[in-house]
Amino acid sequence: MFTYILRRILSSIPVLFGILAVTFILARAIPGDPCRAMLGEKATQAVCDQFIHRHGLDKPILTQFGIYVTEIARGDFGESLRFGKPVTTLMSERLPTTLELTFAAMGFSIFVGIPLGIISAVRQNSLIDIGTMVVANIGISMPVFWLGLMLAYVFALLLRGTPLQLPPSGRLSPGLSPDPFYVVWGLNVTSQGLLSVLNFISRLNMLNAILIGRLDIFWDAFKHIILPAVAVGTIPLALIARMTRSSMLDVLGTDYMRTARAKGLPRLRQVMKHALRNALLPLVTIIGLSLGSFLGGAVLTETIFNLSGVGRILYDAITARDYIIVQSFTVVIAIFFVVLNLIVDISYLYLDPRVRLD
Amino acid sequence: MSDVTKSKTTGQVRILDAEKLSTEKPVTLWGTARRRLFRRKSAILGIVILGILVIIAIFAPWLAPYDPQEVLIGIEKVRVRQAPCIHLLGCPADQPQHIMGTDGNVRDEFSRMLFGARLSLIIGFTTVTFAIIIGTVLGALAGYLGGWVDNVIMRFMDVLLAFPSLLLAIAIVTILGPGLINALLAIGIVSIPAYARVTRSAVLTTREMEFVEASRSLGGSTLYILFGRILPNSMTPLIVQGTLGIATAILDAAALSFLGLGAQPPTPEWGSMLSAERNQVFTAPYLVFYPGLAIMLVVLSFNLLGDGLRDALDPRLAMRTK
Numbered sequence: 001m002f003t004y005i006l007r008r009i010l011s012s013i014p015v016l017f018g019i020l021a022v023t024f025i026l027a028r029a030i031p032g033d034p035c036r037a038m039l040g041e042k043a044t045q046a047v048c049d050q051f052i053h054r055h056g057l058d059k060p061i062l063t064q065f066g067i068y069v070t071e072i073a074r075g076d077f078g079e080s081l082r083f084g085k086p087v088t089t090l091m092s093e094r095l096p097t098t099l100e101l102t103f104a105a106m107g108f109s110i111f112v113g114i115p116l117g118i119i120s121a122v123r124q125n126s127l128i129d130i131g132t133m134v135v136a137n138i139g140i141s142m143p144v145f146w147l148g149l150m151l152a153y154v155f156a157l158l159l160r161g162t163p164l165q166l167p168p169s170g171r172l173s174p175g176l177s178p179d180p181f182y183v184v185w186g187l188n189v190t191s192q193g194l195l196s197v198l199n200f201i202s203r204l205n206m207l208n209a210i211l212i213g214r215l216d217i218f219w220d221a222f223k224h225i226i227l228p229a230v231a232v233g234t235i236p237l238a239l240i241a242r243m244t245r246s247s248m249l250d251v252l253g254t255d256y257m258r259t260a261r262a263k264g265l266p267r268l269r270q271v272m273k274h275a276l277r278n279a280l281l282p283l284v285t286i287i288g289l290s291l292g293s294f295l296g297g298a299v300l301t302e303t304i305f306n307l308s309g310v311g312r313i314l315y316d317a318i319t320a321r322d323y324i325i326v327q328s329f330t331v332v333i334a335i336f337f338v339v340l341n342l343i344v345d346i347s348y349l350y351l352d353p354r355v356r357l358d
Numbered sequence: 359m360s361d362v363t364k365s366k367t368t369g370q371v372r373i374l375d376a377e378k379l380s381t382e383k384p385v386t387l388w389g390t391a392r393r394r395l396f397r398r399k400s401a402i403l404g405i406v407i408l409g410i411l412v413i414i415a416i417f418a419p420w421l422a423p424y425d426p427q428e429v430l431i432g433i434e435k436v437r438v439r440q441a442p443c444i445h446l447l448g449c450p451a452d453q454p455q456h457i458m459g460t461d462g463n464v465r466d467e468f469s470r471m472l473f474g475a476r477l478s479l480i481i482g483f484t485t486v487t488f489a490i491i492i493g494t495v496l497g498a499l500a501g502y503l504g505g506w507v508d509n510v511i512m513r514f515m516d517v518l519l520a521f522p523s524l525l526l527a528i529a530i531v532t533i534l535g536p537g538l539i540n541a542l543l544a545i546g547i548v549s550i551p552a553y554a555r556v557t558r559s560a561v562l563t564t565r566e567m568e569f570v571e572a573s574r575s576l577g578g579s580t581l582y583i584l585f586g587r588i589l590p591n592s593m594t595p596l597i598v599q600g601t602l603g604i605a606t607a608i609l610d611a612a613a614l615s616f617l618g619l620g621a622q623p624p625t626p627e628w629g630s631m632l633s634a635e636r637n638q639v640f641t642a643p644y645l646v647f648y649p650g651l652a653i654m655l656v657v658l659s660f661n662l663l664g665d666g667l668r669d670a671l672d673p674r675l676a677m678r679t680k
Contacts, residue, residue, distance in 0.1 A: 014513060014516075015513075015516055015517055015520050018513065018514065018516070018517030018520070019517060019520055019521070021517075022517055022518070022521075023529070026529055026530065026533050027533075029533055030533050031535075137400070137658060137661060137662065137665075138654070138658060140661060141605065141609075141654050141655075141657040141658035141661050142650075142654050142657075143609055143612050143613065143616070143629070143632075143650055143653050143654065143657075144613070145613065145616050145632070145633075145636075145650075146632060146646070146649075146650030146651075146653065146654070147650075149632075149636055149639045149646050149650070150639075150646070150647065150650065152639060153639050153640065153643050153646075156640075157640050291522070292521075292522030292523060292524075292525075293522075295522045295525065296522050296523070296524035296525060296613070299524065299525070299528070299617075300613055300616065300617070304636070314528070315617060318528065318532055318617060318618070318619065319618060321532070323532065323533070326528070326529055326532045327529065330521070330525055330526070330528075330529045333521075333522065333525055334520055334521045334522070334525070334526075337520060337521070337522055338520050
């Protein structure tokens, strides 16, 4: 078991290294002078010389790569030209919004997708099954940004004045700015490191609202996140529903399911305990793979719903041609993606006893 | 003389008999696949939607009532973002007909939509062709040669797959500079690993088959065996992957255009048309609705066709129904 975990961790090291190499090559492939590409056309010669010296751009290419890797390992991504702040600060400010959106979207796609898939498999070829599969096919074919805009149109404009009206932008209603939970709790934090961690957590609005006991703020934040989460979660939802269905159909046809039926187990118990557990494995893989889709969806959706998260900053950086942000966010998200997939792989240990025995 | 005729006739009779005997057509992979494909309603729906889109794409210049890039100010009595006006549905006859209204630059939205079909299909086919050619060669070499070649190629593919695909495409286009060609290149590069993987695994299974061994013992060169013998016999998974890949490529290209990295105005591309009018979603929703719907339909058609092909070309399933 430990060898399995160790082997998986070791095998992701070359991939991480490869990610660094690819982003390094991409950064060096920017046409023209790297300094002016990074710092802007107006950078003076003195500033450029300093920049080139600091990043070792006058050294051999392999040394440059070494410097690049150590800078990233230290968490130093440089400073954004557009925002005038270190990239790391920007990330810690923006990441909570995206995390909240991703978790909400994930929750939506899992808690709706899996039950739909189960019902479709158990009632194969019924109206529910056909309906689910039609919706799933349409779901994976929809552009995320279009769905987002259409949801905003329907729920903010067409349904205005009805109880179903939902806010189309922002994270909280104007005027609401809850204090961070550690301030409300009266904690006196002096350590800079701890303070940034607490700040990061307090920027997760829904969690912060619970921690300070303000259910009205939680509800407001929840209402704001519904539309973007549905937009981001629809494609993964369609994939999850399809996968649950086919995986459940495979399991339902096995001999032990017949045994379970023959010995007279209640239907619900058969499906939930005997079938679903064994159908989960391919599902975990699919959920792991959809993380990319969640992140890509966040880039497209945050702009539409006016959420200042990682996706939005990436969009602004693209428009402003702020290479440093594009490059460092790409690296960080790719590393995040590899680590999450590693966790998915390790979770097989608990889901599939056969992996443990190997 | 009469004998000859007679023998001729009998001969003909014999030939006819022989033809009668062999009337049952041989079972071929493509024949079975076609029959199985047409048995699926969803695949037929995909083919029908795709067929309509192809017709629209080919005949766009004749179908479109206006030039897709013509600004109608001063030519007609229309306003910016004029709501759809259809004479049959009660729009006053003195007002020019614009089925889908006019856009922010007073161009006929319907004509632009028709021309968009062209671009969308071209985008799908070119990126996937590019990715298939490179991916197939890489995957075939990796699978057939094995050893360090396999290791180097496939580890590199793993690295490309480690990035969320849209994000890597964004990073590539940001560096190459925005534009349709660069966006296509980026999407092409990002989708190479999928084809390399599919080809590699197909080659690995085909490599050990007897007809390959026969070809090798006849002295066929490595290149001939690989591209003349093995690859044609590993085509089916590639066709399925390619069809589904077109769907993804069109979606990604639309997303890049939406972010301003793909097709640039005034090109009538659905993603950038939608992007240009996205702030008008509350005032002129039709300018956002139609391009998105069109993207969805073209992607849906390739997805349905791809799913159908996957089931139709799966030899295990084909056996069962035979």
